[in-house]
Amino acid sequence: MSDGAITIDAAVVPARTARRSLPAHGSRRTYAAYALVAPGAALMLIMLLGPLAGVIALSFTDYQLGAPHFSWIGLANYQDLFADRVFWTALRNTLTYVVVVVPGAVIAGLAIALLIQSGTSLRSLYRTIYFLPVMATLIAMAVVWEFMLHPQFGLVNGLLRNAGLPAFAWLQDRSTALYALCAIGIWQAVGFNMVLFLAGLVSIPKQLYEAAEIDGASSGWARFRLVTWPMLGPVTTFVVVISGIRSFQVFDTVHVLTKGGPSKSTEVLIHTMYTEGFEFFRSGYAAAITVVFLVFVLALTLIKSRLADRGVHYT
Amino acid sequence: MAQIELSAIRKSFDGTDVLNGIDFRIGDGEFISLVGPSGCGKSTLLRIIAGLEPQNSGQIHIDGRPVDGIRPSARNLAMVFQSYALYPHLSTFDNIAVPLRMRRLSAIERLPLLGPLLPGRRAKERGIRADIETIAEQLDIAPLLRRKPGQLSGGQRQRVAVGRAMVREPLAFLFDEPLSNLDAKLRVHMRAELAELHRRLKATFVYVTHDQAEAMTMSSRIAVMMGGELIQAGTPAEIYNDPGDIRVAEFIGSPKINILPGRIRKDGGIDVLGTALRLACGATAGECRVGVRPERIDLGTGPFSGSVVHLENLGAEAFVHLAIGDAGLRLIARLADVRHLPAMGSPVAFGFASDAVRAFDPAGKRIPLRAEQSERIREPAHV
Numbered sequence: 037m038s039d040g041a042i043t044i045d046a047a048v049v050p051a052r053t054a055r056r057s058l059p060a061h062g063s064r065r066t067y068a069a070y071a072l073v074a075p076g077a078a079l080m081l082i083m084l085l086g087p088l089a090g091v092i093a094l095s096f097t098d099y100q101l102g103a104p105h106f107s108w109i110g111l112a113n114y115q116d117l118f119a120d121r122v123f124w125t126a127l128r129n130t131l132t133y134v135v136v137v138v139p140g141a142v143i144a145g146l147a148i149a150l151l152i153q154s155g156t157s158l159r160s161l162y163r164t165i166y167f168l169p170v171m172a173t174l175i176a177m178a179v180v181w182e183f184m185l186h187p188q189f190g191l192v193n194g195l196l197r198n199a200g201l202p203a204f205a206w207l208q209d210r211s212t213a214l215y216a217l218c219a220i221g222i223w224q225a226v227g228f229n230m231v232l233f234l235a236g237l238v239s240i241p242k243q244l245y246e247a248a249e250i251d252g253a254s255s256g257w258a259r260f261r262l263v264t265w266p267m268l269g270p271v272t273t274f275v276v277v278i279s280g281i282r283s284f285q286v287f288d289t290v291h292v293l294t295k296g297g298p299s300k301s302t303e304v305l306i307h308t309m310y311t312e313g314f315e316f317f318r319s320g321y322a323a324a325i326t327v328v329f330l331v332f333v334l335a336l337t338l339i340k341s342r343l344a345d346r347g348v349h350y351t
Numbered sequence: 352m353a354q355i356e357l358s359a360i361r362k363s364f365d366g367t368d369v370l371n372g373i374d375f376r377i378g379d380g381e382f383i384s385l386v387g388p389s390g391c392g393k394s395t396l397l398r399i400i401a402g403l404e405p406q407n408s409g410q411i412h413i414d415g416r417p418v419d420g421i422r423p424s425a426r427n428l429a430m431v432f433q434s435y436a437l438y439p440h441l442s443t444f445d446n447i448a449v450p451l452r453m454r455r456l457s458a459i460e461r462l463p464l465l466g467p468l469l470p471g472r473r474a475k476e477r478g479i480r481a482d483i484e485t486i487a488e489q490l491d492i493a494p495l496l497r498r499k500p501g502q503l504s505g506g507q508r509q510r511v512a513v514g515r516a517m518v519r520e521p522l523a524f525l526f527d528e529p530l531s532n533l534d535a536k537l538r539v540h541m542r543a544e545l546a547e548l549h550r551r552l553k554a555t556f557v558y559v560t561h562d563q564a565e566a567m568t569m570s571s572r573i574a575v576m577m578g579g580e581l582i583q584a585g586t587p588a589e590i591y592n593d594p595g596d597i598r599v600a601e602f603i604g605s606p607k608i609n610i611l612p613g614r615i616r617k618d619g620g621i622d623v624l625g626t627a628l629r630l631a632c633g634a635t636a637g638e639c640r641v642g643v644r645p646e647r648i649d650l651g652t653g654p655f656s657g658s659v660v661h662l663e664n665l666g667a668e669a670f671v672h673l674a675i676g677d678a679g680l681r682l683i684a685r686l687a688d689v690r691h692l693p694a695m696g697s698p699v700a701f702g703f704a705s706d707a708v709r710a711f712d713p714a715g716k717r718i719p720l721r722a723e724q725s726e727r728i729r730e731p732a733h734v
């Protein structure tokens with residue numbers, strides 16, 4: 037009996053001490069955890085969340101760049117914004133740009149990646165050529181495009197005239213200017229998408245194609261539908277979202293080539309923000325446009341993480 | 352159900368010969384194992400039969416019909432891959448359905464949105480479902496039909512891959528090392544299942560493996576390949592007991608056959624380790640090699656002696672490693688009775704029956720032997 041009591045005691049005591057020491061031990065661990073998280077958290081606060089909060093706060097003021105004073109005006113900036121026809125034009129143009137450039141750049145990128153992957157020679161040469169626009173400075177390239185699209189001596193119109201087709205004043209015509217910019221946007225994004233698709237294609241197990249071939253998928257299209265397209269799911273989602281976000285940010289080509297013209301037909305969100313903020317110095321108003329822009333980017337990112345959670349990742 | 356005939360199949364990759372003229376005939380309903388060490392060309396041969404790889408020369412006939420240049424999808428063979436190659440985005444059901452849908456539905460009917468609306472698609476889909484459910488029942492995977500391959504264990508994936516092969520009732524089944532990704536216990540289990548499947552389907556199976564145990568336990572015939580050549584084909588017992596080549600003798604059997612240096616005398620008698628065997632052959636005098644399986648070595652009595660350097664007691668049997676002389680010659684003997692193991696380091700006498708001896712010439716070819724006397728050679732040698 038006594039033996040039993042002793043063993044029970046002996047068993048209980050360490051348990052009690054362990055429980056008592058647990059909080060102290062735990063808090064030490066918590067401090068360590070906070071200390072380890074601190075640098076990252078601080079950087080994120082300074083670099084990302086702080087400026088974001090600043091922009092949101094700024095959008096509720098009438099601050100003008102360089103002004104000594106400002107006052108809180110609540111939602112007045114947003115009221116102005118939503119009443120402004122230029123904003124709606126810019127939003128519509130931006131969305132049009134996104135809707136044209138994203139499918140264009142994704143499909144062209146995938147097509148080029150498939151062509152390069154199926155070829156046997158000169159793969160790296162083609163890869164480099166198609167990747168060049170990504171590496172080149174877009175402003176410089178925009179100038180080249182300006183020459184190419186020139187109504188009189190531009191290469192594009194020259195080719196059209198040789199083919200017996202009517203020429204256009206691409207960047208000066210209201211009906212074509214935005215689409216000309218879209219074409220440049222696709223040209224610029226294709227290389228980047230192609231590289232991502234190529235990486236995705238390389239990682240598809242070869243045996244899946246062989247299994248498909250044996251299962252009766254004799255045509256290239258059947259194998260693409262059965263293996264390539266589903267296996268590229270994660271890459272495609274990523275490419276679509278990245279292309280979407282980058283298209284929302286379109287600015288350089290607009291600023292260099294059209295400045296939003298002719299008559300606001302190429303006005304886009306970021307260009308409106310730039311004009312308001314840095315030409316008219318209405319920083320509060322520009323901040324409100326930025327907030328609207330951020331809402332779209334956030335929505336795209338949320339869609340991506342949702343899709344990533346289910347559907348496109350299989351393991 | 353089909354015969355497969357290979358004649359003079361040659362294949363080289365970038366100037367390196369992988370297959371040097373393979374001639375082989377696989378009978379209807381046979382379970383053939385292509386076995387050999389890695390790089391012997393067995394997988395390449397299987398892929399050539401499947402049509403995934405074109406041969407450089409030679410012909411393949413399936414059921415008497417030449418299939419050279421015919422696409423894999425048109426050869427009506429099913430293949431189970433080492434990695435199973437299940438489509439990870441499709442459920443088990445859809446994985447098994449792929450070959451049926453590819454064959455029974457037209458390209459338009461397979462279209463994602465439009466396809467299901469077409470007339471007749473419903474009835475075809477019902478037929479496919481019925482077939483898959485039958486197969487799933489047979490393979491015991493009915494509860495898994497809605498899961499994705501990522502949610503299945505290795506053995507389950509294996510079964511789904513077999514189901515995908517079975518459902519289309521192919522002319523022959525090709526297996527490319529299908530068990531090598533499974534753990535040892537499951538492998539033994541799946542071995543029995545595949546053999547059972549073959550008995551049930553009575554179909555032609557061509558099975559590639561580097562594991563001689565798989566080949567020995569499942570196949571009706573084994574084809575041993577080495578260095579791009581098919582060096583011997585026969586039933587497992589033939590391959591084990593009558594190896595035509597020293598490489599076959601060494602590859603089949605675990606632990607490996609014991610190879611002892613021997614000498615053919617001018618009178619046709621054979622000496623091993625300085626002891627004359629009561630065997631004779633018609634070969635010319637000179638060096639030879641003598642092989643004796645571990646289970647045919649009798650410990651305790653005999654003209655030879657060695658010392659115990661290692662013991663492996665597996666419970667049901669034990670392997671005794673002996674060192675003979677100072678030349679580093681090693682030998683393994685199987686002991687069926689593990690209760691009387693020799694002590695480590697102790698000297699042990701051993702011998703073997705004359706019908707356990709397989710002799711090979713220096714090139715590795717088998718030398719036919721005849722017994723001088725049928726008596727066992729346990730007495731000291733009379734040189």
